Amino acid sequence: MEGMLDMTIQDIADAVGVSKTTISRYLNGKYNYMSKETRQRIERAIKAADFRPNKSAGSLKSSRSDLIGLVIPDASAMLTPLLISSIIDECTACGRKTIVVSTHD
Numbered sequence: 001m002e003g004m005l006d007m008t009i010q011d012i013a014d015a016v017g018v019s020k021t022t023i024s025r026y027l028n029g030k031y032n033y034m035s036k037e038t039r040q041r042i043e044r045a046i047k048a049a050d051f052r053p054n055k056s057a058g059s060l061k062s063s064r065s066d067l068i069g070l071v072i073p074d075a076s077a078m079l080t081p082l083l084i085s086s087i088i089d090e091c092t093a094c095g096r097k098t099i100v101v102s103t104h105d
Helices: 009-016 020-027 036-049 055-062 080-093
Strands: 067-072 097-102
Touching: 009 020, 009 036, 020 036, 067 080, 080 097
Parallel strands: 067 097
Antiparallel strands: none
């Protein structure tokens, strides 16, 4: 598995010898019907591959992107930068990403 750049859940599943659903359950913390040995094998494979789930792929499945869009009329207004900064800080604290767009009036 070493050296693979765009690993998928399926690649991890193949390496461990379990289903893609089992890997997904592991990543979502749903260990109800999973043996301790299976959890350990999955954990080792994920660490060895330095695997990180693709958030974009996950958002397609869940229909949630955790992305907040902020549309403002004029980014150069006096208080706008402070307001944008505060909104971004709060969104980040809640685990959300922010996109800011100025419409220029």
